[in-house]
Amino acid sequence: xxxxxxxxxxxxxxxxxxxxxxxxxxxxxxxxxxxxxxxxxxxxxxxxxxxxxxxxxxxxxxxxxxxxxxxxxxxxxxxxxxxxxxxxxxxxxxxxxxxxxxxxxxxxxxxxxxxxxxxxxxxxxxxxxxxxxxxxxxxxxxxxxxxxxxxxxxxxxxxxxxxxxxxxxxxxxxxxxxxxxxxxxxxxxxxxxxxxxxxxxxxxxxxxxxxxxxxxxxxxxxxxxxxxxxxxxxxxxxxxxxxxxxxx
Numbered sequence: 522x523x524x525x526x527x528x529x530x531x532x533x534x535x536x537x538x539x540x541x542x543x544x545x546x547x548x549x550x551x552x553x554x555x556x557x558x559x560x561x562x563x564x565x566x567x568x569x570x571x572x573x574x575x576x577x578x579x580x581x582x583x584x585x586x587x588x589x590x591x592x593x594x595x596x597x598x599x600x601x602x603x604x605x606x607x608x609x610x611x612x613x614x615x616x617x618x619x620x621x622x623x624x625x626x627x628x629x630x631x632x633x634x635x636x637x638x639x640x641x642x643x644x645x646x647x648x649x650x651x652x653x654x655x656x657x658x659x660x661x662x663x664x665x666x667x668x669x670x671x672x673x674x675x676x677x678x679x680x681x682x683x684x685x686x687x688x689x690x691x692x693x694x695x696x697x698x699x700x701x702x703x704x705x706x707x708x709x710x711x712x713x714x715x716x717x718x719x720x721x722x723x724x725x726x727x728x729x730x731x732x733x734x735x736x737x738x739x740x741x742x743x744x745x746x747x748x749x750x751x752x753x754x755x756x757x758x759x760x761x762x763x764x765x766x767x768x769x
Contacts, residue, residue, distance in 0.1 A: 528567030531557045536587065547577070547585045611691050612744065614684045615737040619730060621681050622665065626713065626729035627722035628672035637671055638718050645711065650704045654696035657703055658689060664710055668717070668729075688736070695739050705735065 535541040547553055547568075554564045568585055571577040578586045633641075641664060648660040665685060669678035696702050709732040716725035 528557060528559050528563050529571065531559070532567060532571065541587050543587050544589045545587045547587070611688055612737065612740050614688055615691075615733065615740060617684045618681065618688065619733040619737060621677065621684070622669070622733055623726035623729040625669045625672040625674070625677050625681060626717070627726040628674060628677075629668045630717050630720050630722040630725040632673045633668075633671040633717060637667070638714065641667055641714050641717070645707070645714065648707075650707060652703075654693050654703065657696060657706065658692050661692065661706060661710070662689065668713070691740060692736060695736060699739055702739070706732075709735070 532541070541547070548556070550561055550564060554561045557564065559567075568577055568579065572579045572585075576588055578588050580586065644660055644664050644667065648657040650657075662685065666678075666682060669681040672678060696706070709728065713725060713728045713732060716728050
């Protein structure tokens, strides 16, 4: 299990046990890192990820607080992060998406108008690598939705939307945790649009395949990394899959 995931697991345990409640301020970074058995860098990465997911609220010059949400809402968000690593059904959906989207993109290269391409360009302009992850994923979703509709096949577009929706939070999490994912996503979007504008169905399909496969391979790797921790013995007083604190 990645160090950031361990830190998130342990912060979740503090919220589950009631040691941290909605609105509570986190202990000083050095003290919390010592308590959790993590390096301060690892803890910072976890806090950054949880703040982007709006589970923690980092207030400049004041401290870091647990979001003022109901405890069950906090745990739902935290459970997604943890259980996401245990559930390979999203991997199945991404595999289906990798099959369908290139076909739709190839059709769109022949059927979309220049005005459609201009609108796609506007969608891409809504987010850059300095934008919040949620904004980038929203633009990603809209970009792919328009291409699917541009295929001219309403059934194909509906099928793509049905498998793309459940992968939304996985894509947000990839953007938060994988270095360079946002920049790479933006570049791949532009490459798809360039292929569409060239009206090259084969190239458009290849670039769509590469784009979706990148998310799929990241998820596969994440699940493989999580597997050893899930197979190991549980530690008394800790959630399943959480390793005992170690000096780092």
